[in-house]
Amino acid sequence: MALGSTVDSVAVTWSERALPRYERPHEALLPELCADCIPYQEAGAAIAASPLSDGSQILLAALLRLGTARVFPGGGVGIEYASLLKTAARPDALAAHAAEAAAHLHAQQADVLFVPGMSGYPVAAMYALASGLPAIFLKKGKVHPADGHAGYPPGSFVIPSYTGEGDVVMHVDEDAAQDIVDGIVAPQLAAQRDAARPVLTLRAAGADDIIDKATMSLAVGDSAVVVGCAAIRDFVRRHRHTTGDDRPIAERVAVVGWVTPLIKGYNAPQARLERAFGLRPFAGINITGVHLHPPAIGVDGVGTLAFAPRVP
Numbered sequence: 001m002a003l004g005s006t007v008d009s010v011a012v013t014w015s016e017r018a019l020p021r022y023e024r025p026h027e028a029l030l031p032e033l034c035a036d037c038i039p040y041q042e043a044g045a046a047i048a049a050s051p052l053s054d055g056s057q058i059l060l061a062a063l064l065r066l067g068t069a070r071v072f073p074g075g076g077v078g079i080e081y082a083s084l085l086k087t088a089a090r091p092d093a094l095a096a097h098a099a100e101a102a103a104h105l106h107a108q109q110a111d112v113l114f115v116p117g118m119s120g121y122p123v124a125a126m127y128a129l130a131s132g133l134p135a136i137f138l139k140k141g142k143v144h145p146a147d148g149h150a151g152y153p154p155g156s157f158v159i160p161s162y163t164g165e166g167d168v169v170m171h172v173d174e175d176a177a178q179d180i181v182d183g184i185v186a187p188q189l190a191a192q193r194d195a196a197r198p199v200l201t202l203r204a205a206g207a208d209d210i211i212d213k214a215t216m217s218l219a220v221g222d223s224a225v226v227v228g229c230a231a232i233r234d235f236v237r238r239h240r241h242t243t244g245d246d247r248p249i250a251e252r253v254a255v256v257g258w259v260t261p262l263i264k265g266y267n268a269p270q271a272r273l274e275r276a277f278g279l280r281p282f283a284g285i286n287i288t289g290v291h292l293h294p295p296a297i298g299v300d301g302v303g304t305l306a307f308a309p310r311v312p
Contacts, residue, residue, distance in 0.1 A: 019169065021158040022219040027076035027212075027267065034291035037304040040064060050302040055097035056284045059261055060299060062093035063285070068307045069295035077290050078212070079297065085209040085261060089122045094261070095130075097284045098123075101207075101259040102131035104282040108257040110205035111184050112136060114224040116170060116216050124207040127259055134180045135207065136227070138170040138220065153177075155227035157219050170219070172227050181231035189239065189249070199250045200236070202228040205257035211281060214269030218276050221255040228253035255279070262287060265300060 038046050043064050047057050066083040084090060105113075105127070113135040115124040121137060128135040143158055143166075156171035185200040192198035204224040211217050232251040239245060258281035263269060265286040273281055289298035295307040 019152060019156055019158050020219075020222070021167075022215050024160055024215045025213050025267075027078075032077070032292040034294060034296040034304055034306070037291070037294070037296040037306050040306045040308045043305045046302055046305065050299075052285075052299075052301055053096075053100055055100040058093055059097045059284045060302070060305075062090065063262075063297075064305055065308050068310065069290050069292050069297065071292070077292060079210070079262070079287070079290060081210070081262070085123050086119050089126070091126070094123060094126055097261060098126040098130040100284070101127055101282055104259060105131045105133060105205055105257055108205060108279075109203055110257050111201075111203045112180055112228075113205055113207045114138065114220050114227070115207050116220045120207065120209045123209050123261055127207050133205075134183075136172055136177050136180060138172055138223065141169045141171065143167045143169050153227075154230040155223035155225075157223055159216060159219055170223070172223070177227055178231050178234060181228060182235050185232055185235055195247075197248050197250060199252055200232050201252045201254075202232060203254055203256045204228060205259065206255065207259050209260065210262040210264070211258065211260045211269045211273075211283065212264045213267045214272040214276075217258055217269065217273055217281070221258075221273075221277055224255055225253050257282065259283075261285065264290075266298075 044061065047060055050057070052060065062084055063081060067079055067081040069077065070080045072078045084093060110133060113124060113128055113133050115121065115135055115137045117138060117140050124135050124137070152169060153171050153174045156169055158167050158169055160166070161168050181202060184202060188200050189198055206217055206220050206224065208216065229251060232253070236249050255277045257279055258273060260281060261284040263281060263283035263286055265288055270280055273279060286300035287297050288300050289304065291304070296304055298304040
């Protein structure tokens with residue numbers, strides 16, 4: 001779905017077929033050995049001398065202290081960052097980055113955030129509070145093949161679990177999404193009371209704890225368009241029933257941004273999102289490589305940095 005395009009054809013196609021399924025491409029092959037990485041004890045000086053923003057520098061320092069590199073059953077070599085971005089909320093590490101992400105969202109004139117799964121909840125909630133934007137979280141559920149599309153809200157999709165748990169269905173809470181969209185488009189319609197053909201606009205942005213290969217980002221972006229379209233049409237239906245307004249009312253739904261603390265640049269997710277939505281994601285840290293021996297990550301603008309040693 002190109003930026004700013006209408007969503008009529010997408011919404012019809014989605015509702016007439018089984019749940020779409022998104023396949024994750026293989027992780028880029030990277031050397032496990034890090035022959036020349038900056039020791040953790042020297043990371044602070046390297047970060048301070050880098051061109052990274054203040055928010056990214058604080059975020060990176062916390063990631064090196066709390067995280068490590070490991071092998072995930074469903075995703076190959078990756079970064080363990082739960083203590084920073086998933087199982088704890090750390091304003092000391094994330095507040096400055098969240099403020100920078102909020103400035104980006106405002107520049108893109110986003111109306112609402114779409115967030116995949118509950119693992120992204122802590123950081124996305126911080127984004128929402130920092131930006132003042134509402135956030136819609138897509139819940140994870142079990143796949144019931146016999147149900148097909150029936151029983152799932154518009155915009156639902158199937159995707160393999162990154163942690164090797166098999167396929168999962170991602171879907172929005174329809175009541176929550178509808179209430180949020182109503183609050184966005186109702187003032188727009190009121191402002192166009194004299195227009196012959198009002199246009200209701202929803203500008204969605206995605207937020208996640210990491211963008212690895214952009215597969216989830218693409219799925220959430222597609223879902224946001226369908227969810228937004230369905231919610232606007234339901235708002236219009238109820239508006240017509242209440243007021244008798246029979247004017248043609250058009251909707252415009254677009255994906256205008258993505259924000260994330262971490263992006264695996266070596267998988268080229270930026271290019272995939274640019275092709276799909278015409279946008280470049282905003283990321284606190286662009287990771288250029290992951291190594292297991294010793295646990296380390298390459299960071300664009302800094303170099304390859306070792307994680308803090310783990311004391312047995």
